[in-house]
Each structure stands twice: as C-alpha cells, then as structure tokens.
Amino acid sequence: MKAIYFAWIRERIGLAEEELHLPQEVKTVAELVDWLVGRGEGYALAFENRQSIRAAVDKRHASAHSSIVSAREIAFFPPMTGG
Amino acid sequence: MVALKVRVQLEDFNAQEEEKRLLSDRRDIGAIISFIGLCRDEEPPLSALELEHYAGMAETEIEAVAKEASSRWPIFGATIIHRYGMIKPGEQIVLTLVAAAHREAAFASAQFIMDYLKTKAPFWKKRHFLDGAASDWIAPKIEDDLALRRWQESKSPGG
Numbered sequence: 001m002k003a004i005y006f007a008w009i010r011e012r013i014g015l016a017e018e019e020l021h022l023p024q025e026v027k028t029v030a031e032l033v034d035w036l037v038g039r040g041e042g043y044a045l046a047f048e049n050r051q052s053i054r055a056a057v058d059k060r061h062a063s064a065h066s067s068i069v070s071a072r073e074i075a076f077f078p079p080m081t082g083g
Numbered sequence: 084m085v086a087l088k089v090r091v092q093l094e095d096f097n098a099q100e101e102e103k104r105l106l107s108d109r110r111d112i113g114a115i116i117s118f119i120g121l122c123r124d125e126e127p128p129l130s131a132l133e134l135e136h137y138a139g140m141a142e143t144e145i146e147a148v149a150k151e152a153s154s155r156w157p158i159f160g161a162t163i164i165h166r167y168g169m170i171k172p173g174e175q176i177v178l179t180l181v182a183a184a185h186r187e188a189a190f191a192s193a194q195f196i197m198d199y200l201k202t203k204a205p206f207w208k209k210r211h212f213l214d215g216a217a218s219d220w221i222a223p224k225i226e227d228d229l230a231l232r233r234w235q236e237s238k239s240p241g242g
Contacts, residue, residue: 007135007207008220056205059140075137075205079223082134082141082165082206083120083177083197 001068003036005046006077009053012046029055030064032074052078085153086160089145091136096164096178105162105182112159114186116193118179124172128213134167134176137205141165148199152181155195156188163196165206198230 004017026035033050036043047053055062056075068074086105090096098117106112122132149161162180170176179196183189208221 004137006137006205007209056137056140059137059143061144061203075140077137077205078207078220080202080205081208081221081223082136082204083201 001071002073004073004075006075008078009046009076013042027067027069028064029057029062029066029068029074032068033064033076046076054079085158087146087149087153088160088162089142089149090164091138091141091145092164092166093168095166095175098175098178098180101162101164101178101180105160105180109159109182111184112182113184114182114189116179116181116186116189118177118193118197119175120177120197122170122172122174122176125210127216129172129210130213131169131171131211132176133169133209133211133218135207135209136165136167140205141167144204145200148196148203151199152192152195156183156192157185158183158188158192161192161196163200165200165204167206169211195234198227198234201227202231 001020001022002017003020005013005015010016022032022035026032033047033053037047054077057066057068057071058073098119102115102117105115145163145165149163152158152161159182162178164178166176179193181189181193209218210221211218
C-alpha cells in the first residue's frame with residue numbers, strides 16, 4: 001500500500017510518499033495512524049494532534065474509522081486551505 | 084446537458100476566454116457569474132503563496148462539488164480552474180464561472196462551489212515572506228466551516 005503525505009505532515013515526516021507493508025491487524029485509518037506513530041519521531045510529531053489530520057483512502061475523503069483493508073493508496077493531510 | 088469543466092493547472096488562466104467558451108453560441112443564458120480568487124498581499128509582505136495539491140483527488144473533488152451545485156440549481160454550465168505552484172501577490176489562484184438562465188441560480192451556485200471547494204478540495208497554502216522569514220502553512224478559517232454549514236442546513240447534505 002502506498003502512503004502519501006501533504007503539507008506540514010509531509011515536512012514533519014520528511015517523506016512525500018512511501019510503500020507500507022502493514023501487519024494484518026492494521027485495518028482502519030486510526031489503526032494506521034497508531035502504527036505510523038510508532039515508527040519514529042517525525043511521525044509522532046506529524047500526528048501529535050489527531051483532530052487536525054485528514055485522510056483519504058484511494059483519493060476519497062475518509063474518517064478515522066474507515067477501512068484500509070483493500071486500499072491501494074492512503075493520504076494524510078491537514079485541513080484544506082484552497083480556493 | 085450541463086457542461087461542467089474542471090481544470091487544475093500550474094499556468095495562469097484567462098477569464099474572458101473561458102467565459103466566451105462557456106457561453107459558446109447559446110442565447111438562453113441570462114446570467115454569468117465570474118469569481119476570481121487572487122493572491123492577496125499581507126503584512127509582512129509575501130514573496131509568494133505556494134499551493135500544494137493532491138493530483139487526481141483535487142480534480143475529482145471539484146468535479147463532485149460542481150455536480151452537486153448543478154443538481155441543486157438550474158444552471159447551464161460551470162467552469163472551475165484552480166492553480167497550484169508558486170503564485171505571487173496580485174496573481175490569480177482560482178476561477179469559478181457559472182452560467183444560468185437567471186441570476187439567483189448563478190449567484191447561489193457560484194458561492195456554493197467556492198464554499199465547498201475551500202474545505203473539500205485537497206489544496207494547501209504556504210506563505211513565503213519577502214524578508215526571508217520562515218515560511219508557514221496557512222491554517223483553515225473557522226468562517227470557512229461556518230459558510231459550509233449554512234449550505235448543509237439549508238438542504239440535506241448531498242455528499
């Protein structure tokens with residue numbers, strides 16, 4: 001599964017994207033965040049305030065409870081500021 | 084059929100040309116609303132706004148907003164262009180054109196599109212300062228969420 005990071009989440013993690021090999025028990029967006037936070041300081045910093053994190057599963061807005069089981073691509077980003 | 088055109092691009096756009104294209108040769112259009120969002124300078128002065136976007140998702144989210152607008156109001160067509168990359172103060176960021184028979188539908192749907200686009204389309208703005216101070220990401224405005232809520236109260240949410 002591909003993970004993509006945007007804006008200050010990308011900067012804090014230090015990566016624009018990466019290929020993830022997840023353990024089977026990681027099944028939702030929230031569980032993925034828990035798993036990522038355990039990977040290092042940059043991740044912990046990026047996800048320190050979970051309420052300000054948005055996610056998309058296969059380019060569709062997702063919630064913390066959304067399933068990632070058959071996802072090809074998951075993106076994490078801050079609240080949007082376009083327009 | 085409603086002609087909905089969405090583009091996400093690095094280059095600038097020409098609102099007059101887009102307006103002509105949207106009008107084409109139709110004679111039944113009574114109103115066109117043209118909204119242009121610009122990069123506004125601030126204090127301390129900006130060298131540029133950097134717009135980051137999620138390619139692929141940005142287009143589909145804007146298309147979904149345009150489609151929702153066309154299901155709520157009787158409009159003939161809409162053109163929405165959103166730029167990304169480095170944009171200097173005074174330069175154009177976003178164009179929303181809506182054509183309809185009457186102004187009510189054109190005004191309301193153009194505002195709806197902009198309100199939704201701001202909180203649904205994956206774009207992020209970073210400020211770069213002229214004096215070389217550390218650049219920073221713009222935080223979302225509470226007013227933008229309130230603007231969105233108004234539409235959700237006026238009709239049941241459509242997505």
